Amino acid sequence: MFKKSDSAWYTLMVLPGFILLVAFTFVPLVYSVIAFQKFNPALGIQGSPWVGLDNFAMLFRIPDARVVFTNTLFIASMKIILLEVVAIIFALLLNDLRFIPLKKAVQTMVYLTHFLSWVILAGILRSILARGGLVNDFLAIFSIKPIYFLGNPDVFPWVLIGSEVWKEFGFEAIVYLAALTAINPNLYEAAEMDGAGRFQKMWYVSIPGIAPTIVLMISLGIGSVLNAGFDQIFNLYSPIVYTTGDIIDTYVYRVGLTQGLYSLGTAVGLLKTVVSLILIGISYLAANKLANYRIF
Amino acid sequence: MLQKKIFHFLAVMVIIALLAACAPAATPAPTTEPTKAPVVEPTATTKAAAAAQPTATTQPTATTAPAEPTATQEAAAPAASWKDTDPYKPYSERLSMVLVKGGQENAGVLPEGETIEDNRDLKYIEDTLNIDITFSWIVPSDSYADKLNLAITTGDIPDVMIVDSKQLEQLAAAGAIEDMTPYIQQYANKDILENYNQTKGVALDAATIDGKIMGIPNVQPQADAPIMVFIRQDWLTKLGLPAPKTVDDVEAIAKAFIEQDPDGNGEKDTYGITGTMNPVQVPSNLHGFDAIFNAYGAFPGLFYRGADGKMIYGTVQPATKDALARLAQMYTDGIIDPEFATKDTAKSNEIIAGGKGGIMFGPWWIPWWPLNDSVTNDPNADWQPFLVQDMNGKYTFSMGGYTNSYVVVKKGYPHPEAALKVLNVQNDLSYGLNDAPQYYADFNSIWNTLFPIPFLIEQPYVVERMAREYQEALDSKRDPATFSEAMKIEFGQIQTDIAAPRQDVASWSVRMARLAAASLLAQGYDEVRTDPAAARIYPVDENWPSLKKMEDEAILQIITGAKPVDYFDDFVKQWYDAGGAALLDKMNK
Numbered sequence: 108m109f110k111k112s113d114s115a116w117y118t119l120m121v122l123p124g125f126i127l128l129v130a131f132t133f134v135p136l137v138y139s140v141i142a143f144q145k146f147n148p149a150l151g152i153q154g155s156p157w158v159g160l161d162n163f164a165m166l167f168r169i170p171d172a173r174v175v176f177t178n179t180l181f182i183a184s185m186k187i188i189l190l191e192v193v194a195i196i197f198a199l200l201l202n203d204l205r206f207i208p209l210k211k212a213v214q215t216m217v218y219l220t221h222f223l224s225w226v227i228l229a230g231i232l233r234s235i236l237a238r239g240g241l242v243n244d245f246l247a248i249f250s251i252k253p254i255y256f257l258g259n260p261d262v263f264p265w266v267l268i269g270s271e272v273w274k275e276f277g278f279e280a281i282v283y284l285a286a287l288t289a290i291n292p293n294l295y296e297a298a299e300m301d302g303a304g305r306f307q308k309m310w311y312v313s314i315p316g317i318a319p320t321i322v323l324m325i326s327l328g329i330g331s332v333l334n335a336g337f338d339q340i341f342n343l344y345s346p347i348v349y350t351t352g353d354i355i356d357t358y359v360y361r362v363g364l365t366q367g368l369y370s371l372g373t374a375v376g377l378l379k380t381v382v383s384l385i386l387i388g389i390s391y392l393a394a395n396k397l398a399n400y401r402i403f
Numbered sequence: 404m405l406q407k408k409i410f411h412f413l414a415v416m417v418i419i420a421l422l423a424a425c426a427p428a429a430t431p432a433p434t435t436e437p438t439k440a441p442v443v444e445p446t447a448t449t450k451a452a453a454a455a456q457p458t459a460t461t462q463p464t465a466t467t468a469p470a471e472p473t474a475t476q477e478a479a480a481p482a483a484s485w486k487d488t489d490p491y492k493p494y495s496e497r498l499s500m501v502l503v504k505g506g507q508e509n510a511g512v513l514p515e516g517e518t519i520e521d522n523r524d525l526k527y528i529e530d531t532l533n534i535d536i537t538f539s540w541i542v543p544s545d546s547y548a549d550k551l552n553l554a555i556t557t558g559d560i561p562d563v564m565i566v567d568s569k570q571l572e573q574l575a576a577a578g579a580i581e582d583m584t585p586y587i588q589q590y591a592n593k594d595i596l597e598n599y600n601q602t603k604g605v606a607l608d609a610a611t612i613d614g615k616i617m618g619i620p621n622v623q624p625q626a627d628a629p630i631m632v633f634i635r636q637d638w639l640t641k642l643g644l645p646a647p648k649t650v651d652d653v654e655a656i657a658k659a660f661i662e663q664d665p666d667g668n669g670e671k672d673t674y675g676i677t678g679t680m681n682p683v684q685v686p687s688n689l690h691g692f693d694a695i696f697n698a699y700g701a702f703p704g705l706f707y708r709g710a711d712g713k714m715i716y717g718t719v720q721p722a723t724k725d726a727l728a729r730l731a732q733m734y735t736d737g738i739i740d741p742e743f744a745t746k747d748t749a750k751s752n753e754i755i756a757g758g759k760g761g762i763m764f765g766p767w768w769i770p771w772w773p774l775n776d777s778v779t780n781d782p783n784a785d786w787q788p789f790l791v792q793d794m795n796g797k798y799t800f801s802m803g804g805y806t807n808s809y810v811v812v813k814k815g816y817p818h819p820e821a822a823l824k825v826l827n828v829q830n831d832l833s834y835g836l837n838d839a840p841q842y843y844a845d846f847n848s849i850w851n852t853l854f855p856i857p858f859l860i861e862q863p864y865v866v867e868r869m870a871r872e873y874q875e876a877l878d879s880k881r882d883p884a885t886f887s888e889a890m891k892i893e894f895g896q897i898q899t900d901i902a903a904p905r906q907d908v909a910s911w912s913v914r915m916a917r918l919a920a921a922s923l924l925a926q927g928y929d930e931v932r933t934d935p936a937a938a939r940i941y942p943v944d945e946n947w948p949s950l951k952k953m954e955d956e957a958i959l960q961i962i963t964g965a966k967p968v969d970y971f972d973d974f975v976k977q978w979y980d981a982g983g984a985a986l987l988d989k990m991n992k
Contacts, residue, residue, distance in 0.1 A: 258742060
């Protein structure tokens with residue numbers, strides 16, 4: 108049914124995506140050279156003076172860079188870990204639900220938040236977390252003093268992590284639910300014969316069954332450990348929480364675009380790209396070694 | 404990485420667009436609302452003599468006072484002849500001028516059928532000078548700076564544009580803009596030149612790079628800087644409280660407003676002192692605590708010479724710690740809005756407009772916005788302005804510079820002087836000079852949407868001078884018939900509101916701002932300013948953004964109690980170590 112010439116058509120279907128990739132990823136990489144210049148927009152890339160590694164030297168001198176790198180690492184890795192833990196537990200519990208309509212309804216409801224943009228969710232969060240908002244009113248029942256969720260530097264990162272988990276766990280769980288359906292039912296029956304209860308079945312059958320998926324998801328997560336979520340943070344943060352909530356991407360945006368320090372902003376971004384590349388390499392190797400997952 | 408930036412930029416544009424769409428109809432900014440430029444460029448000297456006293460110095464000669472053209476001027480220049488002078492001469496062939504503009508969100512304030520690209524004032528400018536003005540883009544005010552940076556980066560710059568001092572420096576270094584030196588004296592009209600003179604040359608100096616005037620500097624009315632406190636007199640009266648004089652008084656009033664249910668709805672739902680995520684912002688700030696810092700003799704954000712003549716930075720002085728200690732105490736006591744640190748101006752304005760707050764810090768013009776919303780919603784809201792005394796019983800305020808933005812002309816534009824001519828005609832439209840028509844009753848609220856180059860070169864002390872003249876006219880010491888058209892309209896509004904207070908909100912705003920608040924300033928006050936030499940150094944210092952960030956965080960964290968007051972000492976040390984000391988050294992050289 109397939110002719111040899113068909114493959115040309117399939118290749119063609121890749122083209123739009125490929126053009127976008129080149130236009131928005133490879134071409135801009137060329138412009139990263141401004142990280143090695145004292146870039147003056149009016150002079151352009153050809154005209155701006157070269158300064159070698161000055162911008163990177165500055166990067167390591169100013170306290171900001173350290174702060175944003177640590178914040179990014181902390182927020183992103185906590186997000187990955189907690190998101191997987193919650194998604195796995197949720198998938199295991201949901202999988203055990205016998206009443207199918209309820210199972211479907213719950214699943215739909217929890218992954219709905221995945222499709223809302225952070226602009227909208229941030230607005231919702233702002234009112235829920237405000238003084239006199241839903242959460243603080245609830246805490247007041249237990250005589251807990253109102254918490255300044257978005258203005259307390261100690262609490263703010265956990266708001267980011269918590270809201271990210273809340274938004275994404277339903278969607279993340281889909282992968283695990285799929286993995287769970289692939290487990291041979293005979294194994295559960297055998298376990299039952301041996302007198303295993305519900306939780307024992309989960310522990311001895313379900314979890315080992317989805318272990319490769321878990322390892323795979325976490326390995327792939329390593330690659331994005333420097334992406335702590337620009338959209339979310341940009342819509343929720345303010346100067347008072349910069350110490351704990353400012354991440355590489357928001358910093359690059361502020362320094363590069365708002366304050367016009369193009370070269371410094373690009374230097375930070377380039378450094379992030381290099382570190383990310385290394386991490387993606389590690390995650391690829393880890394996925395290959397631990398979960399036997401290969402792309403190439 | 405550029406793709407990341409572009410993506411972020413687009414993301415922000417979308418966010419802004421969405422927010423703009425969700426937000427309630429934007430209220431027009433009043434005449435002198437400062438541009439939202441994040442970096443402030445104060446200039447001029449420390450401790451100027453009492454600002455608004457002068458009759459001799461700031462009172463310009465009659466021929467050049469924009470607000471009151473006199474017989475001499477008109478006699479010397481008969482009706483038709485001003486058009487033949489250099490500042491106004493129309494071009495023989497229609498000249499094309501491509502501009503860019505922020506303020507798209509305000510388009511709705513224009514009268515039916517008029518737009519930013521097509522309105523009567525714009526048409527008057529085009530017809531007077533025989534030029535054809537088009538816009539290559541119009542964006543919301545908030546994104547103007549980003550969009551312009553992007554346009555400069557891609558080399559797609561308009562013929563004439565408004566830039567900040569950093570962009571001025573970059574464009575000049577790149578040779579991308581025209582040297583305006585040969586044109587200013589010849590093509591700026593007399594009013595504008597006189598206004599430059601009143602800054603004692605500081606404004607033009609600010610635009611001078613390597614001996615050449617590379618841009619046309621603005622001159623800001625100095626009245627925008629002193630932060631006063633507006634308080635609802637009806638609430639004061641109801642609770643039997645006296646008018647405030649000091650920080651203590653304001654705090655006592657705030658406490659009463661929180662606890663004693665001034666709005667009488669039986670619920671404890673009123674705020675004391677409002678604030679925003681910018682507790683200090685020179686040269687002007689809404690809901691800012693600047694006046695409280697000033698009362699403690701602290702001038703955060705300013706570089707000025709200390710008692711020993713050495714340059715010092717206001718934020719790291721001991722007085723700032725005293726003010727912070729006081730603010731932190733107020734915050735703990737619940738006097739200040741507990742969530743001020745995550746609120747922007749719009750959010751805090753809601754408290755005022757919604758009748759839930761009776762105290763607002765801000766410059767003299769806030770009766771135009773946002774206090775007008777409060778009065779619209781509740782005609783009993785009798786807001787009155789007060790000045791806060793410092794610890795010596797005097798009034799001293801942090802001042803901005805005379806200049807914070809510049810109009811520049813693209814290199815190679817055939818008629819660089821055309822930019823000055825447009826500004827001349829805009830000036831005429833503002834003050835009803837040279838027979839310029841006064842089409843709009845609410846001109847003061849919409850001028851920056853009407854004008855193709857929303858840019859003011861004002862008399863530095865025009866606000867105080869007008870207040871004095873209005874008062875004189877009310878006292879029958881001056882004939883209102885001598886006022887310019889624009890002032891006649893305002894004087895009518897003032898009389899309307901005196902006859903029937905708060906019945907017409909537009910009239911009330913004019914009376915409160917132009918007369919009540921501006922008269923307080925006209926009584927005089929001391930000024931502290933950033934040294935003009937320092938003003939050219941710190942914005943381009945590579946450590947400055949980092950230092951500024953450190954400072955903003957420290958102030959907010961100390962006030963909200965996230966850090967103890969003594970953390971201030973650590974902050975000061977960090978500030979000096981992270982480049983602050985080097986920066987001051989550079990300035991002292």
